[in-house]
Amino acid sequence: QQPVQSPQAVILREGEDAVINCSSSKALYSVHWYRQKHGEAPVFLMILLKGGEQKGHEKISASFNEKKQQSSLYLTASQLSYSGTYFCGTVQDGSSNTGKLIFGQGTTLQVKP
C-alpha cells in the first residue's frame, strides 16, 4: 500500500532542476506532496486528483499519470530553501471517502550554493 519514491536522495547546485517520482501498485484517487524541514512538521505543496484537478503552490509543478499510478514533482531553478525531505502521500481509489492518506518513505533533497 505504501507508495514508493525515487530517488532516495538528490544533491543539487542552486539553479539546477530535479524530479522526484512516486509510484503505487494500487489505483489512486489522489496524490499529495509535502516538504519537511529537519525538526519541523511537513508542509503542504500540492494535491493532484483523479480526473486532472490540481491544487497547490503556483511555483510548484507536478504530474499525475492515473493509468500508471505514478506522480512526479518537478523542482526547477532550485533554491537553497528547497532543501528538505519530500514526501508523497496517496489515497487509493475507492477510499476517497475515508481520507486514508499513506505516505512514501521520502526523498531527501540538498541544494548547495
Next chain:
Amino acid sequence: NAGVTQTPKFRILKIGQSMTLQCTQDMNHNYMYWYRQDPGMGLKLIYYSVGAGITDKGEVPNGYNVSRSTTEDFPLRLELAAPSQTSVYFCASSYPGQGASGNTIYFGEGSWLTVV
C-alpha cells in the same frame, strides 16, 4: 488562529508506562489523523477518524488506542510503552467534506517521545 495543537511537545517515558498524547484542532475539521515518524524515516499512519465517534486503524496501530468524542479532540493513548515506540508523533486534520482525499491536511508541530 491555533490550527492543530499537540501536547506535550517532549516526553520521556519508562518502559511499561502509559500516557496520552493530546491533539485538538479549532478549524472544525472532520478528518483527523495520527502519524508517527521514526528518525530518518517516513510518516506511518497509526489511526485516523472521519468524525466524532468514528475511528479506524492505519498502518501501525498496535500498541496504541484512540478515541474521538468531539470534533475538536483526537487523543492518542500509548499503553505499556516500549522502546520501539520512541518516535515523533504528528497529529493532523483536514477540511470537512472530502477529507484528505482532495484537500490539504494540516499538521501539528509534533510530539517527541522517548521510551527508556
